[in-house]
Amino acid sequence: MLPAPVVGRKHGFRRSTSPYLSLSGNLLARSRATNLAVLGLAFIAGLSLLLNLQLYYFPSAHDSPNSSLSLLASLPKLQDNLEHLIVVPGHAIWLGRDPSLRAEPSEWAFQSYQASQDSSRLDVFFQHIAHAARIAVQDEKSLVVFSGGQTQRSATTTEGESYLRLALAAGVFPSTGFSRATSEDFALDSFQNLLFSIARFNEVTGHYPSKITVVGYEMKRARFLELHRPAIRWPEARFEYIGIDIPGDNSVARQGERENGYLPYVADLYGCHSFLANKRRQRNYSARYPPYYLSNPRLAALLMWCPPDHTAMFTGSLPWSAEHATHLQREK
Numbered sequence: 001m002l003p004a005p006v007v008g009r010k011h012g013f014r015r016s017t018s019p020y021l022s023l024s025g026n027l028l029a030r031s032r033a034t035n036l037a038v039l040g041l042a043f044i045a046g047l048s049l050l051l052n053l054q055l056y057y058f059p060s061a062h063d064s065p066n067s068s069l070s071l072l073a074s075l076p077k078l079q080d081n082l083e084h085l086i087v088v089p090g091h092a093i094w095l096g097r098d099p100s101l102r103a104e105p106s107e108w109a110f111q112s113y114q115a116s117q118d119s120s121r122l123d124v125f126f127q128h129i130a131h132a133a134r135i136a137v138q139d140e141k142s143l144v145v146f147s148g149g150q151t152q153r154s155a156t157t158t159e160g161e162s163y164l165r166l167a168l169a170a171g172v173f174p175s176t177g178f179s180r181a182t183s184e185d186f187a188l189d190s191f192q193n194l195l196f197s198i199a200r201f202n203e204v205t206g207h208y209p210s211k212i213t214v215v216g217y218e219m220k221r222a223r224f225l226e227l228h229r230p231a232i233r234w235p236e237a238r239f240e241y242i243g244i245d246i247p248g249d250n251s252v253a254r255q256g257e258r259e260n261g262y263l264p265y266v267a268d269l270y271g272c273h274s275f276l277a278n279k280r281r282q283r284n285y286s287a288r289y290p291p292y293y294l295s296n297p298r299l300a301a302l303l304m305w306c307p308p309d310h311t312a313m314f315t316g317s318l319p320w321s322a323e324h325a326t327h328l329q330r331e332k
């Protein structure tokens with residue numbers, strides 16, 4: 001005879017007959033589930049703690065828009081409250097140590113055509129520096145950028161670095177660790193002074209300025225206002241030029257600026273063809289590669305713009321060109 005089948009054996013418990021057994025089984029099953037849940041939650045909590053510790057100790061890689069680039073992973077905390085860029089274009093390199101000797105020609109490296117510099121001609125560089133510093137001290141949302149590359153063979157540093165060093169040594173800022181002043185170390189002419197300083201502003205703050213003030217030679221006002229500013233499509237209402245010239249008769253220098261700066265730029269808006277490109281090349285003997293393609297990917301197209309038609313405007317999108325954004329939307 002075959003044994004009678006035991007109903008319910010495959011369930012392990014005969015639930016229907018013993019309320020006690022059924023209850024404890026339920027409890028066991030529930031506590032097993034609870035253990036699992038607790039384990040899972042502990043795991044998530046641990047993971048979140050680790051992530052937070054990482055964010056706490058290595059925050060920079062996460063709050064920078066460029067965090068995907070491992071090269072830039074050690075960015076410091078950005079000064080993201082700044083809005084106003086103050087550019088001081090460099091014209092020579094200060095070699096000195098004593099700021100009180102700043103008007104001596106032996107303290108500077110400059111280009112051969114500037115060789116006949118006398119004291120008042122050199123002191124104007126410091127006037128540009130001091131004036132920019134005064135504006136910066138008054139406007140807490142400003143950043144001064146001293147701009148200019150390693151343009152002189154007889155110097156081992158850049159125009160921008162040397163201007164910043166002179167500014168700090170001469171005490172034009174409230175402290176020697178003044179954080180709202182920096183250098184831009186790659187520009188080789190005025191157009192690059194403007195464009196590279198904007199890129200440098202973005203490196204320091206994480207965004208683009210809403211206002212630009214340039215402090216330079218009065219005789220270069222027309223070039224900045226009428227040529228360099230429109231070439232990068234920077235809005236006129238958010239641009240100011242403060243001109244300080246050498247006292248006395250500047251007619252020769254003015255003529256030189258017109259013939260070697262203004263007019264060549266009228267014919268070559270981005271300064272990248274023959275005459276102006278050659279000028280840059282001569283100042284680029286140190287073969288430095290500007291880092292702005294990497295730090296400012298949104299400016300890459302403008303930085304590379306060199307149209308065969310020498311006066312064709314850059315039409316690509318720019319971080320500061322809202323008109324262009326709406327124009328694109330209309331085309332869709």
Ligand SMILES: *[C@@H]1O[C@H](CO)[C@@H](O)[C@H](O)[C@H]1NC(C)=O
Pocket residue numbers: 186187188192280284287288289290
């Ligand atoms: C200087 O020369 C290097 C190559 O030698 C070039 O990559 C760089 O763009 C030049 N600098 C400027 C500011 O044009």
